Amino acid sequence: MTPGRVRFALAALLVLLLETLCRFGVIDRFAMLPPSEILWHLGKILTSGQMWPAIGKTLANVALACLSAVIAGVILGALIHRWRALRETLDPLFAAYYAIPVYAFYPLFIVIFGLGDFPQVLIGFMLGLVAVIVNTLNGLDRVPPVLIKTARIHRFGPVQTALRVTLPFAVPYIFTGIKLAVAYSFIGVIGAELIMSRTGLGYEIGYAYNNFDNAVMYPLIVLVLAIAASVNTLFFLWEKRLIARRRR
Amino acid sequence: MTQTLRTALLVGCMMAVWQLLFWYAGSNALTAPLDTIVATAQLVSSPAFYPHLIETAKAFAVALGIAISCGILIGFTLGVYRFASDVAEPVLVGLYSIPKITLYPIVLLAFGIGMPAKIAFGAIHGVVPIAIFTLGAVRNLNPVYVKAARVMRLTPWRIASRVLLPGAIPEIFTGIRVGFSLTLIGTLLGEMFASQRGIGHLLIQAIGLHNIKMIMALTLLLVVIAVAASAMLLAVDRRLRRYAL
Secondary structure: OOHHHHHHHHHHHHHHHHHHHHHOOOOOOOOOOOHHHHHHHHHHHHHHOOOHHHHHHHHHHHHHHHHHHHHHHHHHHHHHHHOHHHHHHHHHHHHHHOOOOHHHHHHHHHHHHOOOOHHHHHHHHHHHHHHHHHHHHHHHHOOOHHHHHHHHHOOOOHHHHHHHHHHHHHHHHHHHHHHHHHHHHHHHHHHHHHHOOOOOHHHHHHHHHHOOOHHHHHHHHHHHHHHHHHHHHHHHHHHHHHHHHHHO | OOHHHHHHHHHHHHHHHHHHHHHHHOOOOOOOHHHHHHHHHHHHHOHHHHHHHHHHHHHHHHHHHHHHHHHHHHHHHHHHOHHHHHHHHHHHHHHHHOOHHHHHHHHHHHHOOOHHHHHHHHHHHHHHHHHHHHHHHHHOOOHHHHHHHHHOOOOHHHHHHHHHHHHHHHHHHHHHHHHHHHHHHHHHHHHHHHOOOOHHHHHHHHHHHOOHHHHHHHHHHHHHHHHHHHHHHHHHHHHHHHHOO
16 A cells, blocks of 8 residues: 555544544534534535635735745845855844744734735735745755856856856755745734634634634635645645656 | 854844834834833733733643654654655645644634643644654664664664664754744644633733733743744754764
8 A cells, every 4th residue: 555545544534533423422513513514514605605705815815925925035045145144144033033923923013004914914924934035045055066157157147147047956945945935824824814804714714713603614624724735735746746857 | 243243233133123113103003122122121020920921831831841742752653664654744744834723713612711722722833843853853864773773682662762762862853943933833822812811812912902012012022032942942953963973
């Protein structure tokens, strides 16, 4: 048996176990719905269309946060890499960055920018940005000197060298940063929505929870987890293809 | 330029940006750096704050203890067996990247409001990275060590405790460093939703009351604690790596 099949079998077993526990009343209906019912409710919610605006808004914000984090992260990474003193100054910040509870800034952003989409996107962006910067730096560190010398022989300017030689070389490392940025954008945006907002999937989950509406809460949680997991898997597969192509 | 000077420069620059932001956004949005430092000092020295601080510290300590012991146990057990680690690693990485904050209603339904829910929420955040790092550390250990141990007829238990664990410690510690900050975030998030006490609760209360001075003071306090702890752990981490084989 391949690891993939074992994983699938284990997941199926777990769902089956939950289903039995719920059906026989070991887990209270008040605490959790059986998985089959969650799926049925999820289907109902998706076909009724009432959640599509919330889903669309959350996904758009996640995409915006992730995209801006990746673009800004790669550009900043390339700049910081060129300027040694700046890098050595910023290194302690990067090392300690993920210990800072970024959500603690969320109330501040709401006060400054208002309770719109922007504070949530900013949280997702801030969480993802440093992961991209750090991994871009890591990739640029590994560029063999011979490539840079070749670029110099061809009289490439700094921008051209970055775009055509060093950044393409660093792509596998940058990809690690992108994957983290994807995950962090989801975590940041949905977390911020849960803490305080007026729309979006996170808000809907919190709203359903406060109303003890398990028939909405569980399907939405499953939906969020399913979306996040499939996006991550897609990126994982894309990365694998990218690396395979490079080896050829 | 020495590293201390650079760090001082970095802190100075951030204070300057903060001050500029204050001038731009006004006192309705945030407080000035100096005022915030004074407010934080007042907060920390006020007796009413201590129960909250102790509550959070207690929840965090227990959550971290659970995250470290469970994380190492899970990672170690899976890492020893090649096939088990092949099966489990993508699952763990997947768990790491899902927004665990959406699980908080489930945690609350399972544990109720209060200390256990906070602890569970903190531990959920911290356990996965520790397990991932431990798994990787044990699996990528030089096979020669285990072969040598087998030649010396060490029992499996002694191989684990005398060879695998010491060899994996530097990497495991990196996992603990990552897990430390995530557990802190998880505990605070748990307090924001599921508690009547603790720093997270004070924060969400201040948000509700639009108490900017309190929000800023708490944020500064959290950042200082988090950065100090992380700098300490990083120093230990680098030391361990230097002495590693």
